[in-house]
Amino acid sequence: MINFHYARANDVRDAVRQIAGDPNAKFVAGGTNLIDLMKMDVERPTKVIDITRLPLKQVENTPAGGLRIGALVRNTDLAYHPLVEERYPVLASAIMAGASQQLRNMATTGGNLMQRTRCHYFYDTATACNKREPTSGCSAIDGHNRMHAILGGSDACIATHPSDMCVALAMLEAKVHVSGASGDRVIAFADFHRLPGDTPQRDTNLNAGEIIIAVEVPPKGFATNYTYLKIRDRLSYAFALVSVAVGLELDGDIIKEGRFALGSVAHRPWRDPQAEAALRGQPANAATFARAADVLLRDAKGYAHNTFKIDLARRCIARALTQAARGTPQSQSSKKIV
Amino acid sequence: MTSTSLTTPEAVSVSLIINGAHHALMLDPRTTLLDLLREHLDLTGTKKGCDQGQCGACTVLIDGRRVNSCLTFAVMYDGAQITTIEGLAAKGALHPLQQAFIDHDAFQCGYCTPGQICSAAGLIAEGRAKTAEEIRELMSGNICRCGAYTNIVAAIQQVMGRS
Numbered sequence A: 001m002i003n004f005h006y007a008r009a010n011d012v013r014d015a016v017r018q019i020a021g022d023p024n025a026k027f028v029a030g031g032t033n034l035i036d037l038m039k040m041d042v043e044r045p046t047k048v049i050d051i052t053r054l055p056l057k058q059v060e061n062t063p064a065g066g067l068r069i070g071a072l073v074r075n076t077d078l079a080y081h082p083l084v085e086e087r088y089p090v091l092a093s094a095i096m097a098g099a100s101q102q103l104r105n106m107a108t109t110g111g112n113l114m115q116r117t118r119c120h121y122f123y124d125t126a127t128a129c130n131k132r133e134p135t136s137g138c139s140a141i142d143g144h145n146r147m148h149a150i151l152g153g154s155d156a157c158i159a160t161h162p163s164d165m166c167v168a169l170a171m172l173e174a175k176v177h178v179s180g181a182s183g184d185r186v187i188a189f190a191d192f193h194r195l196p197g198d199t200p201q202r203d204t205n206l207n208a209g210e211i212i213i214a215v216e217v218p219p220k221g222f223a224t225n226y227t228y229l230k231i232r233d234r235l236s237y238a239f240a241l242v243s244v245a246v247g248l249e250l251d252g253d254i255i256k257e258g259r260f261a262l263g264s265v266a267h268r269p270w271r272d273p274q275a276e277a278a279l280r281g282q283p284a285n286a287a288t289f290a291r292a293a294d295v296l297l298r299d300a301k302g303y304a305h306n307t308f309k310i311d312l313a314r315r316c317i318a319r320a321l322t323q324a325a326r327g328t329p330q331s332q333s334s335k336k337i338v
Numbered sequence B: 001m002t003s004t005s006l007t008t009p010e011a012v013s014v015s016l017i018i019n020g021a022h023h024a025l026m027l028d029p030r031t032t033l034l035d036l037l038r039e040h041l042d043l044t045g046t047k048k049g050c051d052q053g054q055c056g057a058c059t060v061l062i063d064g065r066r067v068n069s070c071l072t073f074a075v076m077y078d079g080a081q082i083t084t085i086e087g088l089a090a091k092g093a094l095h096p097l098q099q100a101f102i103d104h105d106a107f108q109c110g111y112c113t114p115g116q117i118c119s120a121a122g123l124i125a126e127g128r129a130k131t132a133e134e135i136r137e138l139m140s141g142n143i144c145r146c147g148a149y150t151n152i153v154a155a156i157q158q159v160m161g162r163s
Helices: A012-019 A035-041 A076-080 A082-087 A089-097 A100-106 A109-114 A164-173 A273-277 A284-297 A308-326 B033-040 B096-103 B113-126 B132-138 B149-163
Strands: A006-007 A025-028 A049-050 A057-060 A065-071 A175-180 A184-186 A212-216 A225-232 A238-249 A255-262 B012-018 B021-027 B058-061 B065-068 B081-083
Touching: A012 A025, A012 A049, A012 A175, A012 A212, A025 A035, A057 A082, A065 A082, A076 A082, A076 A089, A076 A109, A089 A164, A089 A225, A089 A238, A100 B065, A100 B113, A109 A164, A109 A212, A164 A238, A164 A255, A175 B149, A184 B058, A212 A273, A212 B096, A225 A308, A238 A308, A255 A273, A255 A284, A255 A308, A273 A284, B033 B058, B058 B113, B065 B113, B096 B113, B096 B149, B113 B132, B113 B149, B132 B149
Parallel strands: A006 A049, A025 A049, B012 B081
Antiparallel strands: A057 A065, A065 A212, A175 A184, A175 A212, A225 A238, A238 A255, B012 B021, B058 B065, B058 B081
């Protein structure tokens, strides 16, 4: 790890002032990803601004009937928050599906959005990686790509976004509140993370010098018919091969509104309006779910080692929609998939 | 203003309460809490396994919550209370978890054990795990390469039954 200046920020304005105009500066909060990447020399900030003292640790009701989650709310505190457990159980479930309790005790809401891919070439500075070093090439496309993207990839990058929490936030249509030198703005969750295109070094549409201050979830929490289904190589404490967050609004057997987002299949949580349109007004049955899965996966592309993920995703979508429709969400402690 | 790399590390002051003892320190900010404990304070009970947050051997309690000490810069926890495996036993008597790990033969090589026990202390304080299944899930951040998991769960259940 290279040397760096360490600074503490007192409030949001102070944090924004300290990072302004410094492309080599980074904010640190939970540190669970940044410090790991600094040890690997993947991240080499020359200034690290500690934002853990900022007053962004509240979960509050919004006038609109949703929740405003401070950027520094730790993952466990959010998953165990009574309002989240009651009104947004899919968010609680997705958080508990990720990492370990030690990491969830450290990791923050804002940091979860900002975490980098776990592509092993991104982590290995001896290899080419367009995300780590633009124009150096992508080692994954013709390399070990079992964990990689099947949707939305480019010739420059087929990395996936590793978060579980963000998959639920995408399904819930959260909003990201950010602050910068030129003021505050709100970014729709669907516009927050980017596809790799020819600039895979940019994970998000956050501008230089901006800081996440809160994540807002709208009133609709799908607390009755939801699930977060995560399939991985071991039963706990592993990144997903495929995950699915579902929220359904049912009228008897008919789907009034159906949303589903996939994790670990693309450079960002993946939603598809056409696939969700295939659910609307249809009976909640296996045929409907299979059709929606086919629509979502119509442009899926496998590489040498990850083609299995296309079929896995198809089955996960069908299973997750079934779980949500039955009101039997996936347990994150019992691993039995029903 | 663009910052540039320092040629020599700058020292940052931090004050920590570790196992009840106050420490006023000047640290290279790159010092992880794990390295501070082991290399500066000779508290070598906390183990370095992967140093990447993947194994849990470095688990300690910060203000009562279990965390991976390898992924924290010590200077970020100014004023915090740190409890390590050395601080669990009160007045020479084993902590109930330490006794339970002995009773149940919940280790073989012992390298992961301090992290397992600190993690289990955090788990019990959280109060979320009720069943063996839930204990296993919420202890998944602690890897035991000897595979003593069955006995680790039994040891934790023994203490949970008491508390």
